[in-house]
Amino acid sequence: MWRLLFLLLLLVACTGEKASKPVPTPDLSKAEGRGEVLFVTHCATCHAVKGDRKIVGPSLAGIAIRASERVPGENAEDYLYESILSPDTYLVEGFVEGSMKQDFASVLTTENVDDLIAYLMTLK
Numbered sequence: 001m002w003r004l005l006f007l008l009l010l011l012v013a014c015t016g017e018k019a020s021k022p023v024p025t026p027d028l029s030k031a032e033g034r035g036e037v038l039f040v041t042h043c044a045t046c047h048a049v050k051g052d053r054k055i056v057g058p059s060l061a062g063i064a065i066r067a068s069e070r071v072p073g074e075n076a077e078d079y080l081y082e083s084i085l086s087p088d089t090y091l092v093e094g095f096v097e098g099s100m101k102q103d104f105a106s107v108l109t110t111e112n113v114d115d116l117i118a119y120l121m122t123l124k
């Protein structure tokens with residue numbers, strides 16, 4: 001029930017944003033295009049992708065570069081995978097445990113996560 005309400009709220013928030021600024025339609029035949037749509041649905045309420053504005057979480061502008069430097073020995077894709085499915089494994093400085101949504105492992109399919117990561121890797 002609460003999940004449904006949460007999703008509805010997300011949907012409303014996202015539709016509002018789309019109406020106010022025209023965004024080019026993502027190409028759904030590409031992983032990063034599908035990832036962008038997933039991002040708007042699941043992530044954009046908490047994360048900006050431009051500038052350094054903090055919403056609930058940190059801005060993900062430049063995350064493709066930062067992700068490769070976060071954890072020694074972990075490449076960008078692995079770090080992003082972990083950030084989505086197990087958000088508290090690495091905590092971004094200044095944020096507390098549990099502040100990112102914790103249940104993406106059961107909400108998103110493996111393909112969804114791959115698409116999201118393809119999109120995040122375009123944020124250089």
Ligand code: HEC
Nearest residue numbers: 042043046056057058083087088090091092095099100101
């Ligand atoms: C409820 C708000 C919220 C939602 C929804 C959310 N996040 Fe986060 N996210 C956070 C917070 C807060 C942090 C910082 C704390 C941490 O490291 O876990 C974070 C951290 C991250 C990081 C690490 C950033 C860095 O600089 O290292 C990534 C990557 C990320 N989120 C991606 C996503 C993606 C992709 C989604 C959608 C599938 C998403 N988040 C949804 C709040 C959220």
